[in-house]
Amino acid sequence: MKIALIGYGKMGKAIEPIAIQRGHEIVLRSVSTVELDKTTIADADVAIEFTEPSSAKHHILTCFEAGTPVVVGTTGWYGDYDEIHRKQKETNSALLASTNFSLGVNLFFEINHRLAALMNQQDQYDMAITEIHHTEKLDAPSGTAISIAEGIIDSVDRKKEWTDSHSHGSRQIQIVSEREMNVPGTHRVTYDSAVDSISIEHVAHNRKGFALGSVIAAEFIQGKSGIYTMKDVLNLS
Numbered sequence: 001m002k003i004a005l006i007g008y009g010k011m012g013k014a015i016e017p018i019a020i021q022r023g024h025e026i027v028l029r030s031v032s033t034v035e036l037d038k039t040t041i042a043d044a045d046v047a048i049e050f051t052e053p054s055s056a057k058h059h060i061l062t063c064f065e066a067g068t069p070v071v072v073g074t075t076g077w078y079g080d081y082d083e084i085h086r087k088q089k090e091t092n093s094a095l096l097a098s099t100n101f102s103l104g105v106n107l108f109f110e111i112n113h114r115l116a117a118l119m120n121q122q123d124q125y126d127m128a129i130t131e132i133h134h135t136e137k138l139d140a141p142s143g144t145a146i147s148i149a150e151g152i153i154d155s156v157d158r159k160k161e162w163t164d165s166h167s168h169g170s171r172q173i174q175i176v177s178e179r180e181m182n183v184p185g186t187h188r189v190t191y192d193s194a195v196d197s198i199s200i201e202h203v204a205h206n207r208k209g210f211a212l213g214s215v216i217a218a219e220f221i222q223g224k225s226g227i228y229t230m231k232d233v234l235n236l237s
């Protein structure tokens with residue numbers, strides 16, 4: 001499979017050896033909009049996009065125009081999701097975006113959902129999410145933390161929204177973001193009552209898990225049209 005890497009930073013560089021090891025060819029490594037070669041993208045079987053929040057929408061639309069399925073790892077652009085969804089329908093193209101491509105985190109999302117369903121009846125517990133990432137991360141809270149919060153809101157009737165402010169109301173889930181050197185990504189959900197606490201945590205040891213998941217997602221989306229998620233890739237739907 002021919003893969004166009006849109007973004008060749010920490011993630012693009014982690015994806016390259018894994019893609020090659022799995023028998024794929026890297027046909028583009030772009031690090032700026034100027035280097036975004038539309039002809040090469042049209043020629044690729046799949047594009048994998050890991051850049052920055054302000055560029056993601058433009059890259060996704062470029063892939064739609066080129067007719068190339070696109071896997072998007074960049075976070076922090078979801079305010080544009082409705083427009084992207086509309087364009088995907090118009091162009092009948094393929095998109096698989098995930099706030100986190102780690103297979104472990106996607107299993108963690110499922111555990112989070114099931115624990116939240118159990119906690120729906122247990123009003124004595126309040127919950128909070130903590131996410132810890134390296135200091136270069138541009139967006140906060142992390143897209144993964146927001147996905148975790150949405151999973152809880154789906155299942156716990158007493159919670160209606162998330163907040164990243166220091167104080168929070170009873171209908172809100174607090175997300176605390178911490179930035180530390182060299183942390184690839186840690187997410188913890190804690191349920192706290194007056195008598196005990198229950199926590200679940202996912203700790204990424206390095207970026208290889210995100211990179212492998214995005215290549216597996218690229219293999220999945222090749223030749224397809226429509227919008228997919230990691231649930232489809234992992235058969236968790």
Ligand SMILES: NC(=O)c1ccc[n+]([C@@H]2O[C@H](COP(=O)([O-])OP(=O)(O)OC[C@H]3O[C@@H](n4cnc5c(N)ncnc54)[C@H](O)[C@@H]3O)[C@@H](O)[C@H]2O)c1
Binds near residue numbers: 007055075076138
């Ligand atoms: N979904 C996931 O599993 C996952 C995992 C890790 C990181 N991320 C997200 O992926 C994004 C990238 O992370 P990273 O650690 O590789 O960041 P990085 O800063 O190391 O790399 C970003 C790269 O994008 C390039 N870039 C910026 N604008 C561009 C443009 N217009 N065209 C082409 N390239 C452009 C930069 O030159 C740089 O090489 C971030 O949003 C991060 O939060 C997601």
